[in-house]
Amino acid sequence: MLTLVIGGAASGKSAYAESLCLQSPLPRTYLATMQVWDAECAARVARHRAMRAQKQFATVECPLHLDRLTLPQRGTVLLEDLGNLTANELYAPDGAGDNTAEAILDGLEKLAAQCDNLILVTNEVFSGGANYAGDTALYLRALAKINNAAAARADRVVRVVCGIPCDYKGGKKT
Structure with a gap:
């Protein structure tokens, strides 16, 4: 099952997506897309990794080249997030660039x-x-193309607004 969770900054989308994972069977993999640029980023990653381990997530770092990734196990995967991955691929010297x-x-x-x-x-x-x-504008066009295709492919699309999940596709009707 593929679920797309979309929301603005500080909307609660990440917390909601994580709650979906915690309701899913083990094993759980957290696919982190953040680029580690400095010691502050590294400390943040270490903190988040420890928090996720308590929730029985195995963390896999993947800031670039998602197409080359081989998961260590099946189960439930949370990819956090497509916006970071898009920026990384678009702007990193060894990223996908125009593709x-x-x-x-x-x-x-x-x-x-x-x-x-x-x-x-x-x-x-x-x-x-x-x-x-x-x-x-280039970044927004790339992310729009990714979001649109992911939503079309998804079994469920949920938009989170002020911490409230609103199903757009495949979810509970309220």
Whole structure:
């Protein structure tokens, strides 16, 4: 089963996605996409890794090249998050560059084939109404393409607003 959880900054999307994982059978894998640039980032990663271990998550770091990943086990996978992965692939010297959306979508297909439940967290960054230029517009177009394709492929799409999950596809009707 593929679930896409979308929301704005500090919307509660990550906490909700994690709660879905905790309701799923073991084993659980947390797929972290954050790039570690400095000691502060490394300390944050270590803190988050320890918190997830208490919840029986195995953490796999994957800031680039999702299409090359082989999971250590099946089960439930939480990918946190598509926005980071998109920025990493788009801007890292060894990233996918202009082929970012295609590379990530290929990686998502390969990832989905390796697990029983896949929960994707992504950013809702398109309702600001501003006109962006240059690299920001490129990033937004790539993430939009990824989000749209993931939503089309997903069994369930949930938008989290102020901590409240709202099902758009495949969930409970309220």
